Amino acid sequence: MARGQMEILGLAIIVVLIMLGVLFAVMFVLRAPASNVAQEYKESQLAASLITAMLGTTTPCNDASVTELLQDCAVLNRLECPAGDSCAQAQDAIGQMLAGTLETWKRSYQFSITGAYNVEQLTFASGDCSGERESSTNPVPTPGGALQVRLDLCR
Amino acid sequence: MAVRGQLEIQFNWIFILVAGAVILGFFFSIIVKQQNVSEQKLAISLVNELDAITTGASVAKGAAQRLDLPKAGIDFACSSECTCSFSIGKVSRDFKDKLLFAPKRIEGDDIVFWTLDWKIPFRATNFLFATNERIKYFFVTDDSQESQQLKAKVQALIPEQVNADFITLADVDCNTNPECVRNENYVQVKLVFLNIDPNFGGLQLHESFSDTTISAALITPDYVNFYKRKNLRSQEFDAARAYYVGDAGLFASIFAEDEQMFRCNLQEASRKLGYVSKVLADRMEVFRGDAELIAQGCPYNPGTLDAIRTLAVSQASALNADVLVLRDHASTLNIENEALLRQSCPTLY
Amino acid sequence: MPDPLLNRGQVKMFETLAVLVVFFFFLIFGASFYFKLQENSLMRELDKTGQLRAIQVSQKSLHLPELDCSFVNVQRDNCFDILKAQKFGALVTADENALIEYFKTFEYSTLTVYGVYPVPSTIVLYDRQRDGSVTVLQIPLLLYDARQGDYGFGYLEVKAYG
Numbered sequence: 001m002a003r004g005q006m007e008i009l010g011l012a013i014i015v016v017l018i019m020l021g022v023l024f025a026v027m028f029v030l031r032a033p034a035s036n037v038a039q040e041y042k043e044s045q046l047a048a049s050l051i052t053a054m055l056g057t058t059t060p061c062n063d064a065s066v067t068e069l070l071q072d073c074a075v076l077n078r079l080e081c082p083a084g085d086s087c088a089q090a091q092d093a094i095g096q097m098l099a100g101t102l103e104t105w106k107r108s109y110q111f112s113i114t115g116a117y118n119v120e121q122l123t124f125a126s127g128d129c130s131g132e133r134e135s136s137t138n139p140v141p142t143p144g145g146a147l148q149v150r151l152d153l154c155r
Numbered sequence: 156m157a158v159r160g161q162l163e164i165q166f167n168w169i170f171i172l173v174a175g176a177v178i179l180g181f182f183f184s185i186i187v188k189q190q191n192v193s194e195q196k197l198a199i200s201l202v203n204e205l206d207a208i209t210t211g212a213s214v215a216k217g218a219a220q221r222l223d224l225p226k227a228g229i230d231f232a233c234s235s236e237c238t239c240s241f242s243i244g245k246v247s248r249d250f251k252d253k254l255l256f257a258p259k260r261i262e263g264d265d266i267v268f269w270t271l272d273w274k275i276p277f278r279a280t281n282f283l284f285a286t287n288e289r290i291k292y293f294f295v296t297d298d299s300q301e302s303q304q305l306k307a308k309v310q311a312l313i314p315e316q317v318n319a320d321f322i323t324l325a326d327v328d329c330n331t332n333p334e335c336v337r338n339e340n341y342v343q344v345k346l347v348f349l350n351i352d353p354n355f356g357g358l359q360l361h362e363s364f365s366d367t368t369i370s371a372a373l374i375t376p377d378y379v380n381f382y383k384r385k386n387l388r389s390q391e392f393d394a395a396r397a398y399y400v401g402d403a404g405l406f407a408s409i410f411a412e413d414e415q416m417f418r419c420n421l422q423e424a425s426r427k428l429g430y431v432s433k434v435l436a437d438r439m440e441v442f443r444g445d446a447e448l449i450a451q452g453c454p455y456n457p458g459t460l461d462a463i464r465t466l467a468v469s470q471a472s473a474l475n476a477d478v479l480v481l482r483d484h485a486s487t488l489n490i491e492n493e494a495l496l497r498q499s500c501p502t503l504y
Numbered sequence: 505m506p507d508p509l510l511n512r513g514q515v516k517m518f519e520t521l522a523v524l525v526v527f528f529f530f531l532i533f534g535a536s537f538y539f540k541l542q543e544n545s546l547m548r549e550l551d552k553t554g555q556l557r558a559i560q561v562s563q564k565s566l567h568l569p570e571l572d573c574s575f576v577n578v579q580r581d582n583c584f585d586i587l588k589a590q591k592f593g594a595l596v597t598a599d600e601n602a603l604i605e606y607f608k609t610f611e612y613s614t615l616t617v618y619g620v621y622p623v624p625s626t627i628v629l630y631d632r633q634r635d636g637s638v639t640v641l642q643i644p645l646l647l648y649d650a651r652q653g654d655y656g657f658g659y660l661e662v663k664a665y666g
Contacts, residue, residue, distance in 0.1 A: 058654035100620030
């Protein structure tokens with residue numbers, strides 16, 4: 001092959017190599033995920049702080065907190081409340097709080113309590129929860145064993 | 156023809172040299188510019204991270220935290236107009252709302268942050284202290300009651316991550332004690348005299364301190380004198396006095412680089428105290444107008460909170476000995492608050 | 505008859521120039537790509553800084569003595585005193601010096617407390633807006649009323665402007 005042709009071929013190979021390099025660089029940059037620090041922070045503290053705040057809230061039922069309502073609902077069911085009994089009052093309170101927060105923000109979630117038959121009827125859910133979840137569980141002590149209050153935030 | 160050929164070769168070489176020099180010069184200039192940009196970018200990133208870390212540290216009360224330190228070290232300074240900032244390399248950032256007490260420069264592998272509430276008697280703000288193991292604090296005490304009380308207070312609160320020792324005057328003075336303290340690879344040393352007159356003229360420090368950055372402070376139950384060595388190797392110190400209130404104020408005088416940093420931060424703290432006491436006073440007015448609380452006989456007295464607020468506002472402009480009166484008001488407010496607690500009334504704080 | 509030596513020289517010169525042209529073309533092409541990538545990276549960094557600032561504002565507000573629930577100097581986490589919040593919001597609105605002072609803490613942001621249960625309510629604590637990106641955070645809270653000694657439920661909404 002003539003020398004000139006070989007030099008042109010060399011130049012063409014360099015052009016191809018550079019193009020490949022640029023292509024890889026562009027792919028790498030386009031694939032890099034955008035920073036989501038705020039979302040990660042929000043997810044990590046939302047479920048836990050929501051449960052803690054809900055359990056500490058005072059209700060119109062003799063100024064009992066939601067924790068106290070759940071304890072009464074689970075074991076004795078003695079309290080008489082504006083909404084009926086302690087279970088109904090807890091249902092009403094938790095429902096309003098979840099509606100005013102997660103449902104207003106259009107977040108999918110599942111809320112449940114385990115540990116006693118009465119409280120296991122208190123379940124709330126909204127949206128599609130088939131994907132990843134951020135969960136938090138809080139124990140509520142009762143004479144018959146601890147209740148587990150669980151909130152799953154779905155993505 | 157041969158001459159022409161020779162000329163062509165020489166011209167070719169000249170052309171190669173010139174073109175090569177231009178290309179190399181072009182790339183070198185890009186490299187140098189990029190290096191500067193990268194260094195600045197790194198410094199900005201570090202300053203941002205440190206800003207976030209100090210925010211987190213200032214709200215995390217109690218335990219001291221040890222964190223990695225950038226190799227460039229961190230410089231802290233407050234100007235005479237009370238613009239306080241920290242800087243890494245050429246990039247600096249204002250303290251903004253943080254009340255940070257630190258030496259002029261911290262360098263090494265890590266930095267220790269510690270937060271303490273400033274309570275007068277309610278929490279008005281948090282003080283943030285910074286140091287590391289390469290900065291040594293010698294607390295010099297004697298047998299007097301005030302000195303021992305100050306020592307007990309410091310010992311009870313100071314975290315173990317702070318490199319501190321409690322010694323006597325004899326341990327400092329090499330004239331009288333051949334076993335006097337010496338420099339063990341400390342970058343900075345602070346001598347804190349707890350209610351003892353330093354008398355620098357009569358003190359002889361060990362020669363290992365001759366090239367060390369040394370500062371000193373005299374702390375009494377009411378005020379602090381900041382001493383700065385006139386120059387390296389000098390045995391003479393310049394003095395500046397300031398007044399402090401509260402345990403956090405005491406530690407502020409220990410960790411602050413100089414009187415300027417201490418005063419600027421205490422003035423800002425007083426400003427915050429003014430706003431906090433205003434909010435508490437307005438809240439108390441609600442209690443005073445509440446029919447149920449009136450019927451209960453809850454004793455709400457606006458005088459003390461107003462006095463704290465007035466004093467705090469004045470100290471925010473100029474810190475002086477009047478700040479000590481805050482202690483009396485704090486004590487009175489504490490008594491009033493306890494009375495409310497005993498009567499099951501909503502407390503002031 | 506054309507001088508073959510001259511032609512050869514011209515061809516060589518042309519070849520050298522062609523290589524240089526292609527070289528500088530790639531240099532400019534590469535440089536523009538590089539600076540575009542740098543710009544992209546910087547925009548992401550700015551966005552991350554904006555988000556970090558929102559988190560910092562929310563952390564600071566949750567620990568402010570002007571807002572927190574404290575009982576004889578013992579603070580309760582994730583709780584605002586509703587009376588303090590009302591008075592603080594009123595102070596910042598009415599007093600320009602207070603607005604300037606708290607700008608150091610909150611910068612360009614809007615802080616609003618929403619009461620959800622038992623009684624809905626809204627308190628604007630601080631409001632200083634500007635154009636640009638917005639990062640929004642919601643933090644559930646207890647809202648303590650010292651008069652009755654009871655806790656309501658609500659959340660703090662922080663909008664930080666980039």
